Amino acid sequence: MTHSVLLIGGNRFPFHRLADRKTAITAAFDDRIDVTTTTDKDDLTDLAGYDAVVDYLTDSTLSDEQRDGLLSFVEDGGGYVGIHCAADLTSTVADDPDELIDSREEPFPDLREMLGGHFVTHPEQSVVDVRIVDHHSPITATLEDVSVWDEPYVLDVDDDVRVLARMDHPEHADMPVAWTKPYGDGRVFYCSLGHGTASLTHDGVQALLRNGTRWAVGDE
Template sequence: MSQALVVYGGWEGHYPGEIADIFAELLGEIGFGVTMSDRLDSFTSADDLRAFQLIVLHWTQGDIAPNQFAALREAVHGGVGLAGIHGGLGDAFRNIPEFQYMVGGQWVAHPGNDGVTYDVTVTDLNHPITQGVPNFTVTSEQYYMHIDPAIHTLATTRFGDTVMPVAWTKRYGSGKVFYHSLGHHPDVVRMPEVLRLTRQGLAWAAAEA
């Protein structure tokens, strides 16, 4: 059985425990054994992390110790998948540029704060992550992000004339990274379109090749 590690914590405004439970549900649906942890010392050994096919991180802001990041980086670079959503991956560990490079982007603003209604447009209709996911509208925070031009964009939104990635993949060494910026509240994560996108993203990031 494939194994996933879900590490959650940081700023409580992103409901780390509740959203970690949603990740665990989705991973169970696709046949993963799941280990849950609310401690960053889960990242103290790259050798231990290699026992997992996937690491799911939901830890908004916060600080990670150098040895913890080194273990996480080594594991992902060596082929362990990495996935996350919203600020839990896209706004973690602001003081570590290499972490932002690994993820492929970093939150910088959400104009209008919570309660903005915006469209999400699927731009890669042929990717396994987006199969069966239609374009949809969400009312939540709309993330404006600094992004790595090396990402592969799966879905976008618009800020006026600016097209902004919402979901993407990236390769980091041998590791596969999946991210989307949706999910300020658990009810957004539980939208059918977001659940499907997330579930398929988790499966993709964990798969070999």
């Protein structure tokens, strides 16, 4: 059975451009996942026909209609897969197209509730040692620990998410890397890895994203 997913991202900023990352992200999927890519946030207003949204947006500013379309889709049973920058729920667009501004002290609350965590900061890119800590989830049951060059995210994470993988960073100690949670009737999977091509093309990271997307659409 083939599942249809919408991969959404942006091309406005010099980092996390979907144009630069979509080939690596879609390479993680197999022929069970049919991917449509977009940079148009209005596509979130009508998600009929999709089984999941794969989110690689850096700018989390959505109109009420766009946000309600995404939230209701997941709440009504759709899947949501957040990759790396999808957890940056405080950034908004500045006048300079290559710049983000942090104009909110708190993340967008309804998106934060759905995701189960949000980005706080990150140290410099480095080799990240990722430990699988839940071998009972179908996402990580067959996966091994990985070491990958990436931008390690420091995240504020809810206590009730199911953490699948963690990292231990010398500056920020132990930190969740991947988790799942329910949202209404839908399934949410988040992975903080994926800043650049080096991590997105890593076999272990691709397996994590592939399994997480399968789980989000209910194909286990």
